Amino acid sequence: MSIPEQPSALPSDPAIRALLEAGGVWLWDANLVDELTTYQEGFWEQYGYDPNSVEETFDFLRVMENEDKRDMARAWRAHLEGEAPLYEAEWRLRTPSGERRWISSRGKVIARDADGRPTRMVGTYRDITESKVASISLASSVAELDAVFRGTRDGLALVSPELEILRLNDRAEELLRTFTGVEVRVGTNVFGLPGLANERPVLGDLVLALAGNKIVPERLLHLPRTDSWVECTYAPVHFSDGSVLGVVITIRDVTERKRLEQSRMQALRLESMGLMAGGIAHDFNNLLGAIVGNIDVAKLSITDAETIESLDDARAAAGRAAELVQQLLAFAGQHEPIVRPVDLSELTGEIVRYARRIPGPEIVIEEELPLGLPTINADPTQLRQLVLNLLVNALDAVGESQGRIQVRTSTELDPRGCPGDLVVQPRPAPCYLTLTVSDSGPGMPEDTRARIFDPFFSTKPAGHGLGLSTVLGVVRSHGGTVSVTSSPGAGASFTVFLPAS
Numbered sequence: 271m272s273i274p275e276q277p278s279a280l281p282s283d284p285a286i287r288a289l290l291e292a293g294g295v296w297l298w299d300a301n302l303v304d305e306l307t308t309y310q311e312g313f314w315e316q317y318g319y320d321p322n323s324v325e326e327t328f329d330f331l332r333v334m335e336n337e338d339k340r341d342m343a344r345a346w347r348a349h350l351e352g353e354a355p356l357y358e359a360e361w362r363l364r365t366p367s368g369e370r371r372w373i374s375s376r377g378k379v380i381a382r383d384a385d386g387r388p389t390r391m392v393g394t395y396r397d398i399t400e401s402k403v404a405s406i407s408l409a410s411s412v413a414e415l416d417a418v419f420r421g422t423r424d425g426l427a428l429v430s431p432e433l434e435i436l437r438l439n440d441r442a443e444e445l446l447r448t449f450t451g452v453e454v455r456v457g458t459n460v461f462g463l464p465g466l467a468n469e470r471p472v473l474g475d476l477v478l479a480l481a482g483n484k485i486v487p488e489r490l491l492h493l494p495r496t497d498s499w500v501e502c503t504y505a506p507v508h509f510s511d512g513s514v515l516g517v518v519i520t521i522r523d524v525t526e527r528k529r530l531e532q533s534r535m536q537a538l539r540l541e542s543m544g545l546m547a548g549g550i551a552h553d554f555n556n557l558l559g560a561i562v563g564n565i566d567v568a569k570l571s572i573t574d575a576e577t578i579e580s581l582d583d584a585r586a587a588a589g590r591a592a593e594l595v596q597q598l599l600a601f602a603g604q605h606e607p608i609v610r611p612v613d614l615s616e617l618t619g620e621i622v623r624y625a626r627r628i629p630g631p632e633i634v635i636e637e638e639l640p641l642g643l644p645t646i647n648a649d650p651t652q653l654r655q656l657v658l659n660l661l662v663n664a665l666d667a668v669g670e671s672q673g674r675i676q677v678r679t680s681t682e683l684d685p686r687g688c689p690g691d692l693v694v695q696p697r698p699a700p701c702y703l704t705l706t707v708s709d710s711g712p713g714m715p716e717d718t719r720a721r722i723f724d725p726f727f728s729t730k731p732a733g734h735g736l737g738l739s740t741v742l743g744v745v746r747s748h749g750g751t752v753s754v755t756s757s758p759g760a761g762a763s764f765t766v767f768l769p770a771s
Contacts, residue, residue: 279380279392280310287311296395300327300377303389313395318366335362335370342375350379350388357393360402372402425521428507431480433460436516445521449498472502479504479517490524499528529691562588609647611771614703615639615679617650621657622677625665633668635661638678644770646703648748656744659737660707660764667711667762676708685767690753692767693723693742697749699769708763714756722754741766 279299281287287310290297296313300306305327314321324330331339338361349357357377362370377393419426425442427435435458438446446454450463461473471489478486486504503520565585572578619639626635664675682702685692696702714722723742741764745752749769756762 278308280308294396298377298393298395300391300393301389302327302391317363317371330363333364335364338362349377357391360398371397372399374398425519427519427521428516429460429476429519430516431514433476434458435460442519442521445500445523449500475502475504476517476519479506480514482506482508482514498523498525500524558588609649611645612648612650612653613641613643613645614653614705614768615641615643617653618657618677618679618705621654621661625658625661632672633665633675634673635675635677638676640679643679643681643703644701646748646768647771648768649744652744652747656741656766657705659741660705660766663737663764664707664709664711664762667709669711673710675710676706678704678706678708680704680706681770682767685751685753688753688765688767690755690763690765692751692753694746694751696751696767697769699749701770702750702767703770705766705768706763708761710761713758713760713762715758719754719756723752 280297281290290310291312297310298313299308306325307327307329309321309324311321314324319333334342338359342359342361345354345359346357348354355378357375359375361373361375363373364370374396375393376396377391379388379391381390382388419437420439422439423441425439425445427438427442427446430436435454435456437456438454443454446463452463454463460476472491475486475489484506489502491500491502492498501522501524503522505518505520507515507518509515562585565581565588569578569581572581616639619637622635622637622639661675661677668675680703682688682704683700685696685702688704722738724739742752745766745768750767752764752766754762754764
């Protein structure tokens with residue numbers, strides 16, 4: 271190695287060299303005029319290089335990764351030109367065995383000529399491979415976790431022991447804004463949010479999680495403002511010393527799942543009722559057959575006019591009972607339809623004209639029944655009964671007050687994308703014909719809406735409760751479905767979906 275004319279900055283004392291090596295620090299002294307560098311003994315040997323092969327100031331560039339040379343050269347020039355107080359760079363050194371080692375290089379100009387040009391620089395090398403690899407690994411893990419945090423479909427929020435939001439992802443911000451009606455950001459106190467201030471169970475859950483409990487039961491919440499359901503889970507986050515930094519709350523919108531569960535439960539309940547109603551109807555039909563037959567036989571041997579009149583009344587009552595039986599069978603889906611292509615708009619128009627002649631208050635019936643829609647394979651008699659029951663139900667809902675009823679037909683590709691919960695699942699079809707009957711009546715609360723298709727359930731004192739159950743029976747027998755949207759004071763809207771031919 272060349273020896274600079276000035277006294278070397280490298281230590282000659284073996285003890286000092288040992289201390290430097292123990293600290294992972296290696297010194298170098300560069301003569302910038304002659305471009306000769308002196309390195310602390312042992313630096314190049316540890317990487318498998320001959321120390322006599324590295325003499326020129328920029329010889330180390332031969333073993334540096336190409337991707338690192340630009341940043342290193344920029345840092346070198348910045349110091350030499352007085353833009354930076356120190357030369358500082360990190361670069362990768364290639365060993366003869368092919369290994370890459372990270373080097374932290376620092377230096378400072380200690381001599382300049384009369385013109386101010388730097389003539390001598392001294393500095394240090396430090397092997398930072400282990401810490402650099404750990405830092406890169408940590409940065410990669412942080413980036414991965416951050417991507418998961420931001421990209422998950424669930425809302426994630428980190429809450430401090432003071433119940434302030436320390437961090438939240440976009441989904442959590444969106445869900446909380448939707449559910450509370452206010453903007454939510456870092457620093458917001460959870461229990462200052464509308465709708466959550468009175469959720470004492472949530473406070474209890476957070477207290478458990480902040481106490482370090484790893485298992486906190488998930489919490490299902492109903493949010494009346496949007497009639498939505500959310501599921502919350504909790505996980506404490508610990509510092510390295512074991513103390514709790516905060517709690518991560520996972521917020522999942524389960525509204526659709528709850529609605530599907532409710533629809534499934536209602537479908538199962540209606541199916542059970544249908545089986546029961548079908549069994550009762552068949553047995554009752556047999557009894558009616560015996561009653562009517564005996565009445566007819568009795569009339570053959572009786573000449574008394576008053577008795578014959580009584581028997582006629584009994585037979586008429588049995589006939590009305592037989593009609594109820596047919597409605598029960600229709601609800602149970604055990605009344606086989608006689609199908610043929612039917613124009614739903616044309617059939618509905620006939621029933622609307624009939625409904626306008628029903629005596630009563632002045633109720634405006636508006637119709638939107640476009641022609642040229644696809645036909646449906648259906649039993650016209652059952653369809654007329656379906657449309658009539660929906661119109662009579664709307665007329666009863668409007669009552670004595672002057673109101674408005676709207677009747678519309680159209681096509682729809684998928685009933686699941688329409689408002690309201692589907693009472694039963696329809697048969698798959700390329701598209702569906704829809705019939706919507708809406709009224710301006712008083713509307714229905716949720717508990718009433720959940721039971722309106724039950725046989726014999728009626729909100730009218732004189733009602734027999736089979737009108738809407740018959741509608742459901744006809745819809746089911748034709749592979750369709752029906753949905754209802756209603757709330758107190760907002761009227762009601764029934765939409766029937768029937769598979770197109």
